């Protein structure tokens with residue numbers, strides 16, 4: 001709850017600079033090296049936000065907290081980094097909530113197909129009490145959730161055919177995140193769902209081990225999937241959050257001042273990352289088209305058929321997280337600003 005209050009307070013005060021660190025508080029800051037790992041490359045929305053986070057942490061701590069960022073899964077895939085945080089071998093990371101389901105099953109609620117219809121709903125729910133409640137489930141497993149960043153609405157790419165109707169999934173080897181709801185959803189739709197870590201995805205596409213994948217426009221651009229993919233079919237079938245996490249073993253050893261500095265910097269990076277991601281996404285389709293991909297928008301009627309077909313996967317989410325949490329999320333969505 002304390003971090004929820006800090007995040008709320010930080011968001012309220014971040015118009016200018018952070019509250020000045022008092023002389024006494026400065027004594028509470030020890031020189032530290034913080035290893036921050038992530039999966040996309042440096043020149044991505046994820047990489048730019050990681051760089052900003054490191055700059056803000058250094059600035060607010062008078063240079064004592066040095067965050068070194070490691071791009072392109074150089075510290076490992078999401079699940080490998082998660083295990084390193086739990087073991088205390090790495091301090092922080094950002095990655096997909098979908099890859100955390102094996103650690104905290106509550107994270108599966110964010111995998112619900114078609115859960116959010118726009119970013120306003122996503123921000124309202126993720127930054128609100130139920131988003132924090134889901135994050136807090138990580139603590140018993142040795143991780144601390146700080147903030148959610150935006151991966152974005154996911155769309156399909158493949159080399160077999162444009163996906164214009166559900167039947168077009170048939171026979172397509174579609175890479176999905178290693179997550180039961182994603183596997184279930186796309187199997188229900190007729191694809192051959194192949195779970196792979198993000199770090200193996202480009203090679204799998206290049207070698208034709210898989211025919212396609214699904215990710216937000218930003219990732220399709222920054223990971224250069226247009227070099228190895230022919231068709232982009234717009235479905236916006238699920239909104240993917242990223243989550244910034246810390247090793248609980250390490251976090252609990254920080255002073256309150258150090259924790260507040262990192263939390264406030266994470267909130268500032270969150271707000272900047274969302275703006276950057278959305279601005280880049282608005283230009284993305286034109287950029288992807290210029291790079292040779294053939295783009296089709298799946299019709300609302302066909303998206304409705306996909307939603308219907310995905311219903312058993314929604315039941316998988318409810319069975320995983322419980323009806324109560326699922327209903328709390330739905331109630332928060334209802335309260336979101338239009």
Ligand code: KDG
Pocket residue numbers: 038039040078094095096151177197198214215219240
């Ligand atoms: O760190 C990168 C991954 O966490 C993230 O991009 C997950 O969307 C994802 C994918 O497709 O693996």
